[in-house]
Amino acid sequence: MPPDTALPPIRRQEIAPRSGVAFELAKGDRLTIIDPKGEQVADLLAFSVADRDEVISSGRTLDYASRIYLTTGDPIYSNRSNVLLRIVEDTVGRHDFLLTPCSADTFRIIYGDTHPHHGCFGNLAAALAPYGIEPDRIPVAFNVFMNVVVNGETGELKVEPPLSRAGDHVTFEAETDLIIGLTACSALQSNNNAFKPIHYEIRPADAAPQSP
Ligand SMILES: [Zn+2]
Numbered sequence: 001m002p003p004d005t006a007l008p009p010i011r012r013q014e015i016a017p018r019s020g021v022a023f024e025l026a027k028g029d030r031l032t033i034i035d036p037k038g039e040q041v042a043d044l045l046a047f048s049v050a051d052r053d054e055v056i057s058s059g060r061t062l063d064y065a066s067r068i069y070l071t072t073g074d075p076i077y078s079n080r081s082n083v084l085l086r087i088v089e090d091t092v093g094r095h096d097f098l099l100t101p102c103s104a105d106t107f108r109i110i111y112g113d114t115h116p117h118h119g120c121f122g123n124l125a126a127a128l129a130p131y132g133i134e135p136d137r138i139p140v141a142f143n144v145f146m147n148v149v150v151n152g153e154t155g156e157l158k159v160e161p162p163l164s165r166a167g168d169h170v171t172f173e174a175e176t177d178l179i180i181g182l183t184a185c186s187a188l189q190s191n192n193n194a195f196k197p198i199h200y201e202i203r204p205a206d207a208a209p210q211s212p
Pocket residue numbers: 043101102119120121184185186187190
């Protein structure tokens with residue numbers, strides 16, 4: 001095995017609190033999303049580079065999994081039932097794929113804010129605009145580390161503090177070339193009332209296998 005110094009350096013990037021980014025991820029690349037301080041959600045979107053009308057689908061993914069909590073080994077399907085991402089490592093095991101990205105409307109309707117923040121939705125829309133992706137194309141995001149508890153009898157949803165602790169992470173592998181949108185979530189309730197950064201790393205497909 002070649003020494004680690006022969007590999008390209010994997011640079012850790014930071015997403016500032018209440019902000020978002022977009023970038024490309026090539027087929028076979030691995031994206032690791034890290035919660036550096038604990039109890040912080042990151043909204044994740046993935047669109048196909050080949051056709052931006054193809055995007056991750058909560059409905060199809062949860063339907064095919066027959067579960068609402070996804071973890072290591074689970075595929076994330078598109079609106080055309082292709083696998084866009086696969087979860088290959090997960091140190092938490094509790095994420096949400098039911099709720100829409102927080103937005104100015106979320107803060108107006110649920111929190112009663114008169115001057116609402118634009119939320120993950122606004123951050124995703126701004127970050128994805130240079131890729132020609134319009135706000136109306138933004139679906140339910142995969143909400144990494146978001147802890148939504150469901151009452152099995154009534155179906156009532158409760159947003160609880162994330163179970164993630166400092167350093168917890170989830171790694172996704174791209175099954176095709178993707179445009180990724182990623183945020184450090186802006187909703188008080190989702191993040192136990194504190195806005196923190198999110199870190200991420202991209203490991204190219206041609207890099208040697210890593211230890212976590
Ligand atoms: Zn959010």
